[in-house]
Amino acid sequence: MRYRVLAVVAAAIALSVVAATAAASGKQATAHTLTVWLQVDAQNGWPQVVNAANNAFENSHSGWNVNVQYQNWGDHLQKFDATIAANNTPDVIEMGNTEMTKYMAAGAFANLSASKGQFDNSGHWLAGLKKSSMFNGKLYGVPYYAGSRLVTYRTDLFKKAGVKKAPGSLKKFEADLASVKSKNHSKGFSPFYMAGTDWYSALSFVYDYGGSIAKLSHGKWHGTLASKKSIAGLKAYRTFFRSTAPKSASKLNEANPAPYTVFSQNRTSAIFGPGWFSCCTGKKYTKVTGQFVMPSHKAGQSMPGFLGGSDLAVPGQSNSQAEARAWIAAFTNTANEKALQAVGNIPNATNLLNGTVNDRAAKASWFVPTAKHWVDVENGNILRTMLGQILTGQLSVKKAAQTASANIAYTLNQS
Amino acid sequence: MGAAAEVALQRPRRRPLVWRRVRNGAVPYLLVFPVVAVLAGVLAYPLYYLVRISLERFQLFELVRGAGVYIGLDNFRSVLHDSTFWHTLLRTVVFTAANVTLTIVGGTLIALLLVRLWAAVRILLTVGLILVWAMPPVVAVQVWIWMTNVQNGVLNYILTELHIGDYFGHNWFDSSFSQLAMVTTLVVWGALPFVVITVYAALSQVPHELVEAAQIDGARAWRVFKDVTLPVITPILYILTCLSILWDFGVFTQAYLLIQQPAIVPGNYLMGIYLFEEAYFKNDYGRGAAISILMLAIVAVLSIFYVRRMVRVGEVE
Secondary structure, three states, rough: OHHHHHHHHHHHHHHHHHHHHHHHHHHHHHHHEEEEEEEEEHHHHHHHHHHHHHHHHHHHHEEEEEEEEEEOOOOOOHHHHHHHHOOOOOOOEEEOOOOOHHHHOOOOOOOOOHHHHHHHEEEEEEEHHHHHHHHHOOOEEEEEEEEOOEEEEEEHHHHOOOOOOOOOOEEEEEHHHHHHOOOOOOOEEOEEEOOOOHHHHHHHHHHOOOOOEEEEEEOEEOOOOOOHHHHHHHHHHHHHHHHHOOHHHHEOOOOEHHHHHHHHHOOEEEEEEEEOOOOHHHHHHHHHHHEOEEOOOOOEOOOOOOOEEEEEEEOOOOOEEEEEHHHHHHHHOOOHHHHHOOOOEEOOOOOHHHOHHHHHHHEEEEEEOOOOOOHHHHHHHHHHHHHHHHHHOOOOHHHHHHHHHHHHHHHHHHO | OOOHHHHHHHHHHHHHHHHHHHHHHHHHHHHHHHHHHHHHHEEEHHHHHHHHHOOEOOHHHHHHOOOOOOOOOHHHHHHOOHHHHHHHHHHHHHHHHHHHHHHHHHHHHHHHHHHHEEEHHHHHHHHHOOOOOOOOHHHHHHHHHHHHOOOOOOOHHHHHHHOOOOOOOOOOOOHHHHHHOOOOOOOHHHHHHHHHHHHHHHHHOOOHHHHHHEEEOOOOHHHHHHHHHHHHHHHHHHHHHHHHHEEEEEEEOOHHHHHHHHHHHHHOOOOHHHHHHHHHHOOOOOHHHHHHHHHHHHHHHHHHHHHHHHHHHHHHH
């Protein structure tokens, strides 16, 4: 009799466990995850925008939750390649505008041409970003944001040195930095900090003098870094760097250390980089951080800034493409783009520009050659090598530029 | 009746004898079989796929589609005609020679030191070595990066404070040579514990009486080492050298992470880095597979010496 009761109780427990598990797994069966890959820039610079988009998406798509995985610029493409091989790609991926062409040519992304109207302000997208999202006339990405390069500086140190307004020319800027240096003698302090091999910033000098990286003619790429104008720009860069930046930074890159880290440690009074650098200049100096556009060597003009930017693409292997497009639409809507603008970025559409220092910087800009193998030039560190050789004096400007130019042409002309 | 019974008695007896011999002969193979099966399962398919890709054009376009295009030995031809391959091979050989020499010589010296220490100090040193051995390479690289940081690194600070020179703001990764030298210090640091502990164990085989006899005869430390100690530990040193060559030839993690991707250029490629860049950065998986197979062939030739020695050691015992 006892055993029969035990058996009944055991059966009841077993049944209820099974029922509960079935119910739970039933719930799990309807829960979907949207995997989104964004860069750490978003994690550091505008996490509130990401949260807003996630909330909006989850509210309108019950049973879905968004899994945002932050990536680093240095290795996110290798990780993406691995997911392509494993047929396990994210549903949305942020790509740098210089990285898009190679992947569009390989057919990695879904064609978004038919859904263009789904995205806010798609009729007014910035020309440069839109161009980087299109291949053979079809749309494969949604412009996310752009950024030009600005000088972020310490208003208190500049004031102490007697600098009253933003310099109107490169020569004046050099003189202002020398004034700051004369008023600040702590060891390891340098009035200006820039990573010597930061080509996004350094090549602005080349474009300021009318030079360029490469030109396409008759279907073949020709390297133009060894032209007279480009060499003049590189020489101007070397002069500026040697008189204002620390020698130890000649061969460093802009990821390690990040310029805003050097700024926050009170080891410099000015850095050159994207506008959103102002996010991370340190709690102590938030109130005394200002920005202005890098002046050209020609008085009264701005130095062209690298128009960097990102696009959002949907990998073709994704099984949730409709939801991916909906998330992108939520992330790049007008309100979020305005929020991105508020933290120092350029929004993705011309009707949202409102004359901030960033937008002014974007008026004079340059971009890399739109070639399928451009990303191989970046990964091969050809420009970084050239800049390091020039700044350390290892090679003359002419020799370093000629070598780099030949390497770039060879890489871009590969099949 | 008696003969039949005899035969009947004999027959069962013969079968167990043969079966026992077969069973005993088969035992070693049966014991090894699970390991071989797992290794074959885990390695066979990737190896087959590697060879297949090396014979195909397999770039980003083919990756997205999931299939390569057969092009025969073109990848191998392209790699062997590439001057970068030969320069990298030479650089890797020199790098390996430097690392192995420093590891074996340094390891033997520290092992000889261990023999002479007080028990307490010996334990401390051994614990230190074990901790070095236990540290994952990626963590070690990160600590090295912090220590050699241009502005804030403790290495620059200590050298300047000790008045060894003015190392303020010194960049330890200025040239290809200095980059690979830093990688060498990291790799040798990580490889020492294994060599030290193995050689220390081997040194315990050196007969004390011989050493004392040699010292009484007036032999100096170097003679004692050369004529008494070295012959005893030579087999172990030989094996350790073979292993070190195999490991250091293919080193990738420490080199790639310490130099860091923005500074990786053909001028400081090692074979492991060259392979990684070709396959994963330039997305030319076919070419990367070809380089990988060439590396495998070189390492296989080197490991013949190691395997032959191990077999000989086994036979003696």
